[in-house]
Amino acid sequence: MNIYDVSERAGVSIATVSRVLNGNPNVSEKTRSRVMEVMNELGYTPNVFARGLGLNTMRTIGIMCSDSSDPYLANAIYYLERELRANGYDSILCCTGTSLENKRQYFDLLLSKRVDAVILAGSKFIEMEEKDNAYLIDAARDLPIMLVNGFLDAPGIYSTVCDDHSAIYHAAARLIASGRKRILYLYTSRSYSGTNKLQGYKDALRDGGLPIRPELIHQCAKDLHAARSLLLSLAAEGLEFDAVMTSDDSLAVGAVKYAHARNISIPEELAIIGYNNSMLSYCTDPEISSIDTKVEELCITTVKTLMGVFGGGDVPGKTTIAADFIQKQTTNF
Amino acid sequence: MNIYDVSERAGVSIATVSRVLNGNPNVSEKTRSRVMEVMNELGYTPNVFARGLGLNTMRTIGIMCSDSSDPYLANAIYYLERELRANGYDSILCCTGTSLENKRQYFDLLLSKRVDAVILAGSKFIEMEEKDNAYLIDAARDLPIMLVNGFLDAPGIYSTVCDDHSAIYHAAARLIASGRKRILYLYTSRSYSGTNKLQGYKDALRDGGLPIRPELIHQCAKDLHAARSLLLSLAAEGLEFDAVMTSDDSLAVGAVKYAHARNISIPEELAIIGYNNSMLSYCTDPEISSIDTKVEELCITTVKTLMGVFGGGDVPGKTTIAADFIQKQTTNF
DNA sequence: TCCTTGATTGTAAGCGCTTACATTTATTCT
DNA sequence: AGAATAAATGTAAGCGCTTACAATCAAGGA
Numbered sequence: 001m002n003i004y005d006v007s008e009r010a011g012v013s014i015a016t017v018s019r020v021l022n023g024n025p026n027v028s029e030k031t032r033s034r035v036m037e038v039m040n041e042l043g044y045t046p047n048v049f050a051r052g053l054g055l056n057t058m059r060t061i062g063i064m065c066s067d068s069s070d071p072y073l074a075n076a077i078y079y080l081e082r083e084l085r086a087n088g089y090d091s092i093l094c095c096t097g098t099s100l101e102n103k104r105q106y107f108d109l110l111l112s113k114r115v116d117a118v119i120l121a122g123s124k125f126i127e128m129e130e131k132d133n134a135y136l137i138d139a140a141r142d143l144p145i146m147l148v149n150g151f152l153d154a155p156g157i158y159s160t161v162c163d164d165h166s167a168i169y170h171a172a173a174r175l176i177a178s179g180r181k182r183i184l185y186l187y188t189s190r191s192y193s194g195t196n197k198l199q200g201y202k203d204a205l206r207d208g209g210l211p212i213r214p215e216l217i218h219q220c221a222k223d224l225h226a227a228r229s230l231l232l233s234l235a236a237e238g239l240e241f242d243a244v245m246t247s248d249d250s251l252a253v254g255a256v257k258y259a260h261a262r263n264i265s266i267p268e269e270l271a272i273i274g275y276n277n278s279m280l281s282y283c284t285d286p287e288i289s290s291i292d293t294k295v296e297e298l299c300i301t302t303v304k305t306l307m308g309v310f311g312g313g314d315v316p317g318k319t320t321i322a323a324d325f326i327q328k329q330t331t332n333f
Numbered sequence: 334m335n336i337y338d339v340s341e342r343a344g345v346s347i348a349t350v351s352r353v354l355n356g357n358p359n360v361s362e363k364t365r366s367r368v369m370e371v372m373n374e375l376g377y378t379p380n381v382f383a384r385g386l387g388l389n390t391m392r393t394i395g396i397m398c399s400d401s402s403d404p405y406l407a408n409a410i411y412y413l414e415r416e417l418r419a420n421g422y423d424s425i426l427c428c429t430g431t432s433l434e435n436k437r438q439y440f441d442l443l444l445s446k447r448v449d450a451v452i453l454a455g456s457k458f459i460e461m462e463e464k465d466n467a468y469l470i471d472a473a474r475d476l477p478i479m480l481v482n483g484f485l486d487a488p489g490i491y492s493t494v495c496d497d498h499s500a501i502y503h504a505a506a507r508l509i510a511s512g513r514k515r516i517l518y519l520y521t522s523r524s525y526s527g528t529n530k531l532q533g534y535k536d537a538l539r540d541g542g543l544p545i546r547p548e549l550i551h552q553c554a555k556d557l558h559a560a561r562s563l564l565l566s567l568a569a570e571g572l573e574f575d576a577v578m579t580s581d582d583s584l585a586v587g588a589v590k591y592a593h594a595r596n597i598s599i600p601e602e603l604a605i606i607g608y609n610n611s612m613l614s615y616c617t618d619p620e621i622s623s624i625d626t627k628v629e630e631l632c633i634t635t636v637k638t639l640m641g642v643f644g645g646g647d648v649p650g651k652t653t654i655a656a657d658f659i660q661k662q663t664t665n666f
Numbered sequence: 667t668c669c670t671t672g673a674t675t676g677t678a679a680g681c682g683c684t685t686a687c688a689t690t691t692a693t694t695c696t
Numbered sequence: 697a698g699a700a701t702a703a704a705t706g707t708a709a710g711c712g713c714t715t716a717c718a719a720t721c722a723a724g725g726a
Contacts, residue, residue, distance in 0.1 A: 002682055013706045018684060028704060045445040049391070050682030052382035053711045060425070067411065071612075074407035078400065081428050090446065092393070093426045095414050112378040113423065224615060253616050260618045279404075282557060283586045283616035285593045335712055346676045351714060361674060383712030386681045669726085676719070684711085692703070 001044055010038040021046055052114065060090045061117050061306070062110030064103070066124040068095045070222075071278040072248075072295065076121045076148060079299035087307055089116070098124055104135055117144040117306055123191035126150045144309045148302050149293075151192050151318060158309065159318045160302045162293040164193045167323035168200030171273050171291060172245060174325070176208035178333035180243040180271060183210075186230070186255070187247040188222040197247050197275070215239060220251055224280075227254025232261065242270060249274035249281045249290055256284045256330065272330035286329030293323050334377055343371040354379055385447065393423045394450050394639070395443030397436070399457040401428045403555075404611040405581075405628065409454045409481060412632035420640055422449070431457055437468055450477040450639055456524035459483045477642045481635050482626075483525050484651060491642065492651045493635045495626040497526045500656035501533030504606050504624060505578060507658070509541035511666035513576040513604055516543075519563070519588070520580040521555040530580050530608070548572060553584055557613075560587025565594065575603060582607035582614045582623055589617045589663065605663035619662030626656050 003021075007014040012031060019027045020035045027035075038044075052058045061084050065073045077093065084091050092113065094106040103125060110118050118139075125147065127133050133152055136145055140156030147159040175183055185201045187194055198217070205212050216239075220230050227246070231254065244255040252274030256266065264270050266286050274281045274290035281288040301319055308315040336354075340347040345364060352360050353368045360368075371377075385391045394417050398406045410426065417424050425446065427439040436458060443451050451472075458480065460466055466485055469478055473489030484492040508516055518534045520527055531550070538545050549572075553563050564577070564587065577588040585607030589599065597603050599619050607614045607623035614621035634652055641648040 004682080014683080015685075015706060015708095016704085018682095019705090022684080024685095026704065031704080047386070047682050048446055049382045049385035049389075050711090051684080053380070053386055053682080053713090054684035056382075056711075058382070068401070068414070069404065069407045069411050071402065071404065071407070074402045074404070077426070078402050078428050081401070081426060085427075090425055090442075092423055093410070093414060094418075095411050109423075113381055250612075257618055279583075280612065280616050283613050285590055285618070337712080347713080348677075348715075349675060352675090355714080357715095359674065364674080380712050383681090384714080386683090386712080387714040389681080667726100669724105671724085672722090674719105674721075677717085679714105679716090681714085682711105684709105686709090687707085689706070690704080692701100694699105694701075696697100696699090 001042060002047065003044075006035065006038050006042060006044050009042065010035045056114070057116050058090075058114055059088060060092055060113070060115050061119060062094065062113065062115035063091045063119045063121060064094045064096050064106055064110070064125065065121040066096055066098050066103075068093070070122075071280065072276045072293075073122050075278075075295045076299055079296050080119060080121065080148070080303065083300055083303035087303060091119075100127060100132055107135065107139065111139065111143075115143070116310070117146060119146040119148060119302060119306070120150060121148045123150045123193040124189070126152055126192050128190065144306060146302050146306050148298055149193055153317065157317070158302075158305050158315065160298050160305060161193065161318065161320055162298060163320050163322050164196040164293075165200040165203070167291045167293070167325070168197045168245065168275075169204045171325050172201050172204035173208060174333050175243050175245070175271055175273070175331070176204065176210060178271075178331075181210065182213075182216060182241040183243040183245055184231075184234075184239075184241040185217045185245050186220050186227060186251045187218075188220060188251065189247075190219075194247055201245060216241060220254075222248055222250055224250050224254040224257065227251040228257040228261065229254075231255060231258035235262065243272070244270065245273045245275075247275050249276050249278045249288065252288045252290065252330075253280050253284055256286070256288060266330050267332045271332070274330075277324075277326050281326075281328065289328045289331040290326050291323050292326050294321050297321050334375060335380065336377075339368065339371050339375060339377050342375065343368045389447070390449050391423075391447055392421060393425055393446070393448050394452060395427065395446065395448035396424045396452045396454060397427045397429050397439055397443070397458065398454040399429055399431050399436075401426070403455075404613065405609045405626075406455050408611075408628045409632055412629050413452060413454065413481070413636065416633055416636035420636060424452075433460060433465055440468065440472065444472065444476075448476070449643070450479060452479040452481060452635060452639070453483060454481045456483045456526040457522070459485055459525050461523065477639060479635050479639050481631055486650065490650070491635075491638050491648065493631050493638060494526070494651065494653055495631060496653050496655050497529040497626075498533040498536070500624045500626070500658070501530045501578065501608075502537045504658050505534050505537035506541060507666050508576050508578070508604055508606070508664070509537065509543060511604075511664075514543065515546075515549060515574040516576040516578055517564075517567075517572075517574040518550045518578050519553050519560060519584045520551075521553060521584065522580075523552075527580055534578060549574060553587075555581055555583055557583050557587040557590065560584040561590040561594065562587075564588060564591035568595065576605070577603065578606045578608075580608050582609050582611045582621065585621045585623065585663075586613050586617055589619070589621060599663050600665045604665070607663075610657075610659050614659075614661065622661045622664040623659050624656050625659050627654050630654050 137154040151159040277290040277292040281290040470487040610623040610625040614623040
């Protein structure tokens with residue numbers, strides 16, 4: 001079942017069939033409808049390979065994410081996939097893990113699949129060392145690269161980011177305004193967004209007239225038990241704090257567990273603010289105030305930007321989306 | 334950059350190049366290594382379209398899941414993707430939602446992409462009405478269909494399922510043995526696995542000498558707040574229960590919240606058992622005893638079976654994997 | 667040495683589609 | 697009406713690869 005069968009049955013040439021397939025306007029309405037009719041009759045579907053060979057595009061976008069089981073990324077994948085499909089594109093997904101080696105390898109694999117663009121979901125794809133991003137900058141000469149919540153300034157690379165800095169800044173400012181003096185900050189990584197968040201925290205303290213104490217800033221594995229343990233041992237060492245802000249909800253869950261373990265009342269004695277407003281932040285008692293980073297909007301914008309790039313439009317290299325603070329039960333201002 | 338460039342540079346014909354590309358044994362070692370060398374030199378990657386056109390396979394598997402943001406499915410996707418890739422296959426992902434209409438449409442889309450097989454992740458793909466599954470049975474004549482945690486008995490359809498019945502059965506039996514008399518059962522859907530779970534619950538009650546009370550069996554949306562509300566209103570109506578079993582962790586989280594709201598002690602006054610042992614079950618305080626359905630093993634087996642099918646081996650239509658009960662803090666036996 | 671055989675390599679015909687260019691048909695203008 | 701122009705359709709040459717079949721080569725046996 002191929003284009004020849006259709007052309008024969010419809011009494012036209014394969015070129016004409018191909019034209020109606022591709023929406024070419026140079027086909028009379030009569031012929032078009034006749035051909036469509038035959039296609040339906042025969043249940044014809046064009047062969048993607050042959051099509052790809054000719055057009056050298058597969059209408060497929062590669063999506064890379066470091067870990068699809070992270071609720072934040074899982075959501076992002078869902079929305080990206082939905083938006084792409086709504087625009088007539090398929091997605092092929094790669095879960096890369098975090099090793100640079102792997103990320104590169106998967107990236108090449110996507111390229112070899114002749115995807116029309118690559119979307120990197122999550123901030124884990126921008127490396128600290130500039131040279132480690134060279135492969136992206138290089139590849140961006142040949143096809144658009146979209147960063148969801150990551151930023152790299154290079155032609156052909158488009159970023160959609162959440163305004164992490166101001167999200168954390170304002171949340172911290174509100175904590176300070178409500179009288180918190182010793183705000184602990186827990187972060188998972190020094191990625192692009194991680195750096196912004198941390199800076200937001202520092203700026204808020206500075207503007208709020210509070211000292212920036214290194215002993216209140218800690219890195220922690222993205223794992224609730226790790227966060228709980230860390231807090232317990234910090235407290236055991238005598239560190240005092242009346243609020244915890246985290247770069248990820250999972251750490252905030254750990255903070256709630258820490259408070260429960262020590263019988264500390266939330267939010268009276270300890271305020272807690274998570275990040276991403278994921279399902280995790282709703283699981284605990286009390287439920288965790290968190291920052292909604294608008295994943296859906298982020299993804300919609302990313303895809304819209306990509307379509308703009310495909311359409312040859314003039315498209316901004318970076319789009320910033322504002323986050324929302326979601327007040328739940330671990331804060332009281 | 335194509336096969337001709339390589340063949341020219343290596344001083345052989347394109348057929349020979351193609352042969353080394355496909356691991357054809359009829360190539361002398363000397364030629365093979367020479368060609369490989371040239372490929373590396375030129376950084377040659379075969380064009381998937383042309384290849385697909387010739388081979389009529391894309392080495393790509395379609396994965397359908399109803400909702401990638403469900404932690405259980407997100408995990409499944411991760412493992413499936415990993416295993417497929419390890420076997421040299423790519424995956425193209427479709428998040429279908431739950432409407433039959435959509436599922437069918439996405440399925441057709443995958444077929445039109447000429448995927449080599451389709452994996453349906455999750456039990457949401459088998460419909461109650463037999464006729465609604467006809468499209469799967471039909472399609473299975475042309476390509477393998479793999480069900481992860483779903484079952485449909487038809488040629489070309491292969492199922493890997495968790496032994497939900499006995500998982501629930503044994504968990505319930507332990508509750509009963511430890512003296513619980515009124516075990517509430519909350520379920521989300523009457524899918525294949527949903528039905529098995531419910532049956533496991535009923536069988537355990539029966540074998541444990543407990544009556545099966547319809548007022549203790551309730552359907553509930555897969556949402557922790559819905560579960561919490563449902564329990565609160567049931568309790569308000571005077572229903573008594575000393576244990577809650579659920580078909581999904583999210584409902585169990587709701588049960589913990591219910592207990593907190595009413596100041597009921599866990600597990601003394603109320604035992605709770607979740608299902609899937611997902612991250613959610615670790616978020617609450619106390620952490621929820623749950624059933625590990627071995628997603629990873631399920632996925633590994635699915636892919637292994639699929640490779641068996643491709644290899645023409647004799648492959649069982651259904652493989653069952655045993656679940657594990659994970660004792661945490663909401664049970665005390 | 668010459669033929670047979672098996673191993674290796676080459677030739678060329680597709681695979682199903684797109685598209686530049688050629689051709690035919692319809693339309694408009696004088 | 698007939699030429700000039702525009703619209704619709706057809707022809708055929710790829711796109712880069714696989715593979716059946718043909719051709720070549722090396723080695724062993726008579």
